[in-house]
Amino acid sequence: MQPFKPSTPQDVRTMIFKKLALSALILGSTQFTFALSPSQEEDKLDRYYQAFENRSSELEDVDNELFGYEYKLERAQKDLQSAEQELSKAQSEYATAKAALLKDNSEDNLRNMNLTEHALKMSERGVRTRTKRLERVENNIAELTAKKEQLSKQVTEGQKRITAQEKLVQKVKADASRRLAQAEQAKAEAQRRMLEEKRLAESSRKAVEASLNKPTSPSPVSQPAVQVPTESIAAAADESPDTIDxxxxxxxxxxxxxxxxxxxxxxxxxxxxxxxxxxxxxxxxxxxxxxxxxxxxxxxxxxxxxxxxxxxxxxxxxxxxxxxxxxxxxxxxxxxxxxxxxxxxxxxxxxxxxxxxxxxxxx
CATH class of the missing domain: 2.60.40 (Immunoglobulin-like)
Known part of the structure; x- marks a missing residue:
C-alpha cells in the first residue's frame, strides 16, 4: 500500500489538523481519568455505618427493655406465688367454715362461711389477674427476645458489609491511583507525539512547497504512521468510575x-x-x-x-x-x-x- 502523499499545502493542513485533533483527544482522556474517584464507594460505606449505628441503637434499646422486664418477670412470678398461697389458704378456710356450718347451722357459722367464700373468690380473682400479668410479661419478653435476635443478626450482617466495603474502598483508591498514573503517562506520550507530529508536518509542508516549485517531482516522501497510545485510553475507558449500585x-x-x-x-x-x-x-x-x-x-x-x-x-x-x-x-x-x-x-x-x-x- 502506497503511503499518503500530500499534493498541495491544503492537504498538508488537513493532515496536520487530523493528527493534532487525535493527539488532543488523547490529552482529553486524562480529564476523564481525573473523574475516577472512590467517593461514591466511600459514600456507600458511610451509609452502611449509619444503618449499622441505627441498628445498634435499636439493639441497645431492646437490651434495656429486656433488662427492665427481667425485674418485672421476677416481680410477677413472686406476686403469683403469693396469690396462689393466699388461694390455698382461702380454700382451706372456706372448707373449714363449710364443714362447721354443716355441723351447726348457726348464724355465726353462716356468716363465717359467707366471708370465707368471698375471700376465696377474691383469691381466685387475684390468681387469675396475676397469671395474666405474668403471661403478658412473658409474651413481651418473648417478643423482645425475638426482636433482639433479629437486630443482633442485622448488626452482625452490618459489620460484615462494612468490612467488605472498607476493603472495596481501599481497592478503588488503589485502582484510581493506578488509573491516574496511566493517564499522566498517556498525557506525556501524547504531548511528545504532538511535538513530533508538528515537526514532521512542517517538514512535509516544506517538501510539498519545494516540489511545487520544481519541474520534476521529487521522490515520494514517506509519511510515518502515527501510533496512538489507544491502550491507555481503552484501559481508562474500561475502568470507568465505579457507578453506584x-x-x-x-x-x-x-x-x-x-x-x-x-x-x-x-x-x-x-x-x-x-x-x-x-x-x-x-x-x-x-x-x-x-x-x-x-x-x-x-x-x-x-x-x-x-x-x-x-x-x-x-x-x-x-x-x-x-x-x-x-x-x-x-x-x-x-x-x-x-x-x-x-x-x-x-x-x-x-x-x-x-x-x-x-x-x-x-x-
Missing part, C-alpha cells in the same frame, strides 16, 4: 425508610394518650462538632424533637451530658435531619435520627 442503594433507602417509619409509629403510639406529662428538662439542646446548637421541642412522654441541617462525616452529637457517635454520608451533606431524643430512661437515653425528606414517603 442502584439496587444496593435502593436497599439502603428502604432500610432508612423502614427505620424512620418504625420510629414515627413508636412516637404516635406513645403520644396517643392525651396525658403527655411534663418535660424533664427545662431546656434541652442538640450540639456537636459539625452541627449548630439547636433546642429540642418537648413532644410528650419523655420524647423531644429538633430538626436541623447536618454536615457529612463521622461526628459526635451531644445532648446534655450524653454523647452519641453518628455518621452522615456525603450524599446527605446539607440535608435537614430529624433528631428525636428518647429520654424515658434517663441513665440510658437514645438518639434517633433520619433524613427529614423520608417523612414525605411516610405521610
Amino acid at each position: 442502584q439496587s444496593e442503594l435502593s436497599t439502603l433507602d428502604r432500610e432508612a425508610l423502614e427505620y424512620a417509619q418504625k420510629e414515627i409509629a413508636r412516637l404516635e403510639d406513645l403520644l396517643t394518650d392525651s396525658n403527655h406529662g411534663r418535660p424533664t428538662y427545662k431546656r434541652l439542646t442538640l450540639g456537636g462538632n459539625k452541627v449548630e446548637t439547636e433546642q429540642f421541642e418537648f413532644l410528650g412522654k419523655d420524647q423531644y424533637r429538633v430538626d436541623t441541617v447536618v454536615q457529612n462525616g463521622r461526628q459526635i452529637f451531644q445532648v446534655g451530658k450524653h454523647k452519641f457517635r453518628r455518621t452522615i454520608p456525603a450524599s446527605d451533606n446539607g440535608a435537614e435531619y430529624v433528631f428525636i431524643y428518647d429520654a424515658k430512661r434517663l441513665s440510658r437515653p437514645r438518639l434517633v435520627m433520619f433524613k427529614k425528606s423520608l417523612l414525605d414517603a411516610i405521610n
Whole structure:
C-alpha cells in the first residue's frame, strides 16, 4: 500500500489538523481519568455505618427493655406465688367454715362461711389477674427476645458489609491511583507525539512547497504512521468510575425508610394518650462538632424533637451530658435531619435520627 502523499499545502493542513485533533483527544482522556474517584464507594460505606449505628441503637434499646422486664418477670412470678398461697389458704378456710356450718347451722357459722367464700373468690380473682400479668410479661419478653435476635443478626450482617466495603474502598483508591498514573503517562506520550507530529508536518509542508516549485517531482516522501497510545485510553475507558449500585442503594433507602417509619409509629403510639406529662428538662439542646446548637421541642412522654441541617462525616452529637457517635454520608451533606431524643430512661437515653425528606414517603 502506497503511503499518503500530500499534493498541495491544503492537504498538508488537513493532515496536520487530523493528527493534532487525535493527539488532543488523547490529552482529553486524562480529564476523564481525573473523574475516577472512590467517593461514591466511600459514600456507600458511610451509609452502611449509619444503618449499622441505627441498628445498634435499636439493639441497645431492646437490651434495656429486656433488662427492665427481667425485674418485672421476677416481680410477677413472686406476686403469683403469693396469690396462689393466699388461694390455698382461702380454700382451706372456706372448707373449714363449710364443714362447721354443716355441723351447726348457726348464724355465726353462716356468716363465717359467707366471708370465707368471698375471700376465696377474691383469691381466685387475684390468681387469675396475676397469671395474666405474668403471661403478658412473658409474651413481651418473648417478643423482645425475638426482636433482639433479629437486630443482633442485622448488626452482625452490618459489620460484615462494612468490612467488605472498607476493603472495596481501599481497592478503588488503589485502582484510581493506578488509573491516574496511566493517564499522566498517556498525557506525556501524547504531548511528545504532538511535538513530533508538528515537526514532521512542517517538514512535509516544506517538501510539498519545494516540489511545487520544481519541474520534476521529487521522490515520494514517506509519511510515518502515527501510533496512538489507544491502550491507555481503552484501559481508562474500561475502568470507568465505579457507578453506584442502584439496587444496593435502593436497599439502603428502604432500610432508612423502614427505620424512620418504625420510629414515627413508636412516637404516635406513645403520644396517643392525651396525658403527655411534663418535660424533664427545662431546656434541652442538640450540639456537636459539625452541627449548630439547636433546642429540642418537648413532644410528650419523655420524647423531644429538633430538626436541623447536618454536615457529612463521622461526628459526635451531644445532648446534655450524653454523647452519641453518628455518621452522615456525603450524599446527605446539607440535608435537614430529624433528631428525636428518647429520654424515658434517663441513665440510658437514645438518639434517633433520619433524613427529614423520608417523612414525605411516610405521610
